[in-house]
């Protein structure tokens with residue numbers, strides 16, 4: 001397994017282009033199963049989650065041709081309907097294929113995703129939504145088996161997708177995708193409003209779907225007989241952008257981001273500004289509406305001293321749970337007590353114990369963490385437990401004095417393309433090593 005060796009205490013300076021969004025790309029890739037026509041996706045990031053999705057699509061009869069960040073896909077064999085456990089267990093987002101396969105091929109068998117490090121992650125809302133469209137659902141041998149009604153097509157209806165933690169992003173993607181080919185009109189109430197849902201609706205509409213209201217809690221989908229091909233460029237990754245902003249803030253640096261989806265990041269920008277960080281778009285003067293609000297160029301400048309803040313994670317446009325851990329790393333260095341309340345994934349605090357190993361003062365009480373700012377962090381061997389927790393530890397390592405070794409960076413490779421190279425290109429010192437190389441250098445990978 002690879003590790004990152006981080007020499008902390010370096011300032012960053014320079015420019016990074018934000019890559020295409022992983023969380024937009026996964027349901028967009030799955031949506032290619034809705035047509036037998038060619039689909040081209042552009043700005044597809046080079047990530048292990050994307051590779052897994054392409055492998056799954058290959059097993060489902062889709063021909064995949066990758067050329068840099070462009071991927072051409074075409075479903076050439078539409079007989080296979082089984083998404084097997086050995087792929088699904090590597091990536092929960094495999095559940096995205098359920099709606100498209102069911103709607104287009106009449107039945108789908110998708111292994112039930114298990115829990116993960118950030119807690120129990122049910123799919124009951126996905127299933128409830130598809131059942132409302134007339135699908136029959138049963139469980140067999142750990143697989144979800146879904147079938148369309150006898151008429152051969154799903155049937156549009158009103159579907160409520162709210163659960164105890166608000167709506168569901170991939171559940172909305174699944175039901176919205178399936179409903180494009182249903183007979184009649186589907187209304188999703190309490191739909192997820194995330195920008196990734198808007199991107200999916202934009203692509204589906206360009207393929208011939210009739211979706212309105214995406215980005216609001218009520219999405220209306222008029223079913224059509226079939227969908228055609230498309231050439232679509234994926235929106236930039238707001239979580240990657242937010243991670244770089246936190247890295248700049250925690251290291252007292254000024255950096256530039258291009259292709260930055262600022263318009264989709266207002267809650268994160270609001271909290272960063274409360275911390276004292278300046279975020280200045282440099283492509284248009286203030287007051288001028290940009291023609292591409294999701295592709296801005298901006299400068300991120302850290303203040304001399306970070307101020308403490310309160311953050312509560314919420315569904316979009318609230319503060320994203322996927323940036324909670326990275327913000328916590330930054331807030332460890334603020335001048336006072338910050339409070340984070342996690343309202344999407346109540347157990348998503350595995351990074352706390354690792355930050356404490358680096359000298360942070362964080363106390364968790366249920367779904368709330370109180371972070372008492374310290375003057376500095378110290379490098380330590382730490383263990384990454386999930387994708388965003390790993391990014392948090394990389395930020396902490398860059399801000400700390402001394403050497404930090406982040407273990408299990410395969411989590412990072414799921415969602416950040418060449419993170420060590422990109423951050424090193426703007427001044428960080430992050431080296432990827434195998435565990436063997438690490439011991440050859442006389443460095444220990446674990447603390448205990």
Ligand code: UD1
Nearest residue numbers: 023093121122123124125126163165167168169170322344
């Ligand atoms: C997506 C993102 C993930 C992000 C999350 C919340 C992708 C590939 N992943 O995951 O990075 O952290 O949104 O913004 O886009 N829930 C239910 N029943 C369901 C489905 C969800 O109770 O059927 C609950 C979940 O346990 C969680 C909340 O609803 O508490 C939100 O989860 P959801 O929006 O579904 O997350 P994902 O779409 O899986």
